[in-house]
Amino acid sequence: MLKPQNGPTRELVTLDGLFAFRVDSENVGLRDGWQSSPLDTALEMAVPASYNDVFAEKSVRNHVGWVWYEREVRVPRGWAGERIWLRFESATHGAKAFVDGTLVAEHQGGYTPFEAEITEHVTAGTTFRLTVAVDNELTQATIPPGKVVVTEAGQRAQTYMHDFYNYAGLARSIHLYSTPQVRVEDVTVVTGFEGTPGPGASGTVDYRIELDGAAAADSAVRVRVLDASGAEVATADGASGTVAIPDVVLWQPGRGYLYSLVAEAVDASGELVDSYTQPFGVRTVEVRGSEFLINGEPFYFTGFGMHEDHAVIGKGYSAAHMVNDFSLLEWIGANSFRTSHYPYSEEIMDFADRHGIVVIDETPAVGLNADFAGFFGTGAKKTYDPDFVSDETAASHRQVIEELIARDKNHPSVVIWSIANEPQSSEEGAREYFAPLAQLARNLDPTRPVGFVNVMFDNAEKDIITDLFDVIMLNRYYGWYVNTGDLASAEKALEAELRAWESKYGKPMIMTEYGADTLAGFHSLYDAPWSEEYQADFLDMYHRVFDRIGAMVGEHVWNFADFATSNGTMRVDGNKKGAFTRDRRPKTAAFTLRKRWSEIPNRK
Ligand code: GCB
Numbered sequence: 001m002l003k004p005q006n007g008p009t010r011e012l013v014t015l016d017g018l019f020a021f022r023v024d025s026e027n028v029g030l031r032d033g034w035q036s037s038p039l040d041t042a043l044e045m046a047v048p049a050s051y052n053d054v055f056a057e058k059s060v061r062n063h064v065g066w067v068w069y070e071r072e073v074r075v076p077r078g079w080a081g082e083r084i085w086l087r088f089e090s091a092t093h094g095a096k097a098f099v100d101g102t103l104v105a106e107h108q109g110g111y112t113p114f115e116a117e118i119t120e121h122v123t124a125g126t127t128f129r130l131t132v133a134v135d136n137e138l139t140q141a142t143i144p145p146g147k148v149v150v151t152e153a154g155q156r157a158q159t160y161m162h163d164f165y166n167y168a169g170l171a172r173s174i175h176l177y178s179t180p181q182v183r184v185e186d187v188t189v190v191t192g193f194e195g196t197p198g199p200g201a202s203g204t205v206d207y208r209i210e211l212d213g214a215a216a217a218d219s220a221v222r223v224r225v226l227d228a229s230g231a232e233v234a235t236a237d238g239a240s241g242t243v244a245i246p247d248v249v250l251w252q253p254g255r256g257y258l259y260s261l262v263a264e265a266v267d268a269s270g271e272l273v274d275s276y277t278q279p280f281g282v283r284t285v286e287v288r289g290s291e292f293l294i295n296g297e298p299f300y301f302t303g304f305g306m307h308e309d310h311a312v313i314g315k316g317y318s319a320a321h322m323v324n325d326f327s328l329l330e331w332i333g334a335n336s337f338r339t340s341h342y343p344y345s346e347e348i349m350d351f352a353d354r355h356g357i358v359v360i361d362e363t364p365a366v367g368l369n370a371d372f373a374g375f376f377g378t379g380a381k382k383t384y385d386p387d388f389v390s391d392e393t394a395a396s397h398r399q400v401i402e403e404l405i406a407r408d409k410n411h412p413s414v415v416i417w418s419i420a421n422e423p424q425s426s427e428e429g430a431r432e433y434f435a436p437l438a439q440l441a442r443n444l445d446p447t448r449p450v451g452f453v454n455v456m457f458d459n460a461e462k463d464i465i466t467d468l469f470d471v472i473m474l475n476r477y478y479g480w481y482v483n484t485g486d487l488a489s490a491e492k493a494l495e496a497e498l499r500a501w502e503s504k505y506g507k508p509m510i511m512t513e514y515g516a517d518t519l520a521g522f523h524s525l526y527d528a529p530w531s532e533e534y535q536a537d538f539l540d541m542y543h544r545v546f547d548r549i550g551a552m553v554g555e556h557v558w559n560f561a562d563f564a565t566s567n568g569t570m571r572v573d574g575n576k577k578g579a580f581t582r583d584r585r586p587k588t589a590a591f592t593l594r595k596r597w598s599e600i601p602n603r604k
Contacts, residue, residue, distance in 0.1 A: 050314025251281025301554025384429025
């Protein structure tokens with residue numbers, strides 16, 4: 001699943017822009033074959049963007065089911081004789097894509113790419129009608145799971161057990177691209193180094209290239225490694241092997257030095273057939289005792305759990321918003337973030353690689369927890385029950401792990417796979433459910449630590465799955481959901497709990513969430529929840545505790561910025577635990593964090 005690119009043998013055109021748009025309110029589009037003729041609609045919709053907040057009509061925002069997108073696409077005339085591909089960076093949550101009415105691609109899962117070869121359906125130099133039907137429904141069989149209910153007023157409504165709004169649509173780019181008949185289909189790069197970091201260290205690059213195409217067997221593979229200035233530093237022949245980089249410059253937190261691996265397919269006469277350039281960084285990741293090591297040196301995570309979430313565009317990718325978010329991360333002294341609670345757009349991962357930002361990469365497996373039933377007002381009682389987390393859920397969970405690792409395996413920024421957020425981890429069935437998933441992640445990528453994010457209800461005594469994982473990631477809300485407004489008691493409870501985890505497992509521990517809802521502009525001299533002062537004091541309290549616990553290797557505040565959620569009495573215009581408001585203005589806590597993260601004692 002290589003990200004498409006322009007190159008000496010490939011061309012890429014973006015299909016982003018305006019599409020005709022129709023909401024399938026009666027759920028009849030597939031039955032009536034809407035793909036067979038131009039969409040009967042006056043609406044237009046922008047891609048990339050979630051559609052929910054773009055229109056003024058409530059009925060669009062609250063729609064449950066399919067929406068349809070359509071546009072004409074011209075195939076460049078120079079592409080005759082090439083293979084032609086259509087690639088979606090994501091479609092949330094299910095999609096069917098049609099070329100002139102013919103189904104060419106189907107995908108389930110809202111945050112990972114999919115593509116289809118459409119060579120036989122199109123002609124270079126002519127146009128075709130691209131129709132994409134996108135389904136926003138979450139069910140027991142999807143990840144994240146959800147349930148469509150009928151309200152007392154007789155309307156279909158989507159319910160779910162996670163705390164962010166169910167934005168949907170084509171929130172990331174769509175591309176049309178060409179490749180030669182024989183193409184580089186996949187590249188895997190695993191790096192290491194010998195010697196101490198610095199001049200004289202020698203990098204090792206294990207690579208594996210897969211070719212695809214009828215005549216792939218007649219082609220040979222060669223690879224060239226280029227440094228950041230474009231100078232060739234190593235070469236090799238063969239579809240897999242190891243190359244050495246003398247005097248290697250390591251990829252480091254804060255310094256995202258990247259090399260390129262140019263993978264080339266050549267024919268029997270040595271002519272170049274296809275070329276794909278894969279950026280990579282040379283770095284190692286290791287858990288040793290209770291330490292988390294990057295390049296053999298202890299690393300302490302500072303930063304946030306984030307969301308792809310902005311006014312109007314929802315979860316839509318926007319280059320300007322992305323650069324702004326990274327700029328704020330740098331300003332505040334964050335060295336890392338978690339892609340809570342789903343894989344983020346590939347542009348974000350590439351940016352993190354280039355700028356040396358460390359990433360905990362998470363699947364969309366959030367809400368697998370019946371204990372939240374009260375909070376979200378749904379009826380589930382047990383989690384690992386055929387009525388909730390079923391075999392179908394597990395199959396989708398396997399798929400999201402496979403697709404995440406396939407997409408992100410070459411990103412040096414990614415140092416941990418988080419395979420779920422706050423699943424029920426104490427109930428009978430949790431171990432049977434998670435053991436094969438943890439194993440799957442390890443088999444797919446034996447080089448990175450694997451973890452899941454633990455929920456407050458399932459403390460060190462109750463949890464029955466943590467030993468299956470390499471790191472302990474905890475979300476805790478002492479001083480917010482419990483000990484509300486009582487930071488002294490919260491401090492005691494937090495410390496006691498962290499010490500219990502530390503002595504039971506001796507593994508590195510990261511606080512992946514801690515935070516307090518805060519209304520920007522509300523001030524108080526007292527311990528008043530929702531005030532800017534309380535948020536800052538709350539964070540200071542956590543930091544005092546972290547500094548007393550040796551196994552703590554990181555702190556990710558919940559959340560980077562305020563974000564949209566579903567309706568409920570617990571949320572006022574969304575979740576307000578951001579250090580920044582939704583439009584990225586700093587709250588008092590942002591200055592608290594900036595101060596701490598610039599002076600953190602003995603910690604990077
Ligand atoms: C959590 C969840 C996160 C919520 C957060 C909260 O534990 O992981 O998705 O938004 O708590 O603010 O309640």
